[in-house]
Amino acid sequence: MKPTLLILAAGMASRYGSMKQIDGFGPNGETIIDYSIYDAINAGFGKVVFIIKEEFVDNFKAIFEPKLAGRIEVDYVFQNFDLKQFGIEEEIYREKPWGTAHAILSGRKVVKEPFCVINADDYYGFDAFKKMVDFLTTEVTDSNYSIIGYQIGKTLSEFGAVSRGVCKVDAAGNLEEIIERTKVYPKDGKIFYEENGEEFPLSFETPVSMNFWGFTPAVFKITEELFREFVEANKDKPKAEFFIPLIGENLVKNNTATFKVIPTSNKWFGVTYKEDKPYVQDSIDQLVKNGTYPEKLWS
Template structure:
């Protein structure tokens, strides 16, 4: 896919935003990154990228898929500010978030970056938290952890990675729990047949907001190659390659293997950054009005701006 915007050569080590928007959204039944959550009909990706821009990011790599990519590319070309550098890269087959990240590698080079889902609104405070971590230059990756209760919209079941934090504040493990929902009595449960079935509302969870240094690239490439040996280190596939299996390699799995020393090379640390922000995402169609109401409440209480860019009066 094409890229737009000016040169990034002078930006040094300023973090770049990687927007993972190649998902098929089978449960939602539409193009989730374009779901209109803002007060004025702004899309999910508008709100997230606007928050990242407010945190000091002015370059975005949008990883798009062949099915929904053209609609997303059309939207961002028509609505995003001209001073925001945007690259569009294609994830040709849906092999998971780790593979999607590899597809962005040729653009990112050796710069630090922030990874976000294209169907979640993380909030300006959470984006600022991870950007500040990377700008301080530690040799650690970062994971932003939300309270479970602040990561759910509606009552439909979702998957959440519960975060186990070591005493030094570093990531120990991410335990993926399925069928997580809020019960009618206000408590939270994971109906996946595992214990504990009831989850504390303050349980730290991951919703795929990460900050990474370039040191992560060999681990990501190795993890993807173990499952899909035909995938090159830049995410591409040879023209004569056999069709890959549908097995997805997920970025949280790579981070867990990295901190546990289960991938070649040195063990790398992942700092867990706790946030009190609310993450608003859309999983099911029924979530849409609830998510829009949640965004409106955050605006009304001053927790996020009304406009993702400048308001019409300021433009």
């Protein structure tokens, strides 16, 4: 059974204004999602599931189904505010959904095979998808999950500091914890993070999480239990978000599951700042010129 690619796209509207305005970065207006799906198909994924807001489903179908028909199975699930589906009767006002781990739960009724999760607007590279497919087809179990570890030096923006989840890895290559560094930046050819006004160095190869996780469907039940606890603890905090690393943190801390940190030398890029767009366009242009991708991706 081929693994499934679960794409977190419910937050795209706040970034782009509407689904019709998804930015084109490739030479023929290809989105970053296009390149991720292209790599996923070539790596061996059998299905792609978009997690979106329900009101954008028609736009998504119009954008992606003509490209993907006959290439890979496609499905759509909706992230919404309905808590009753999780056995939570209390009504809690929110302007935004509950975060990326809450989004994963949207896929629990359609994803029955090992799967991975990625962000819609991040470029990950073929190497990462191939290594994830290999893991999901040969190593994954209900107690052995994975995360792709990017070299921090290949994930930074030239236009400002970024937040990065630094992975602490044990001797066996498994995740011990993810330490959130909220202000990471290059300076004088080196990399630093700032904490309490002090500057600390990081090596170029330090592994970081860019939200590329591998699971089995067993994670849904665990995540649902954690989500109910999170809602109860944060119902008076309208901006609190239930992030995927909270799942990993809980499973590792309780010795419920291990997370293999799979290293990749791929360069990651995404649109953190508006100034990043020309850089992303240039990066994709270089990948087309060096033959990594055809100029017309879906021709």
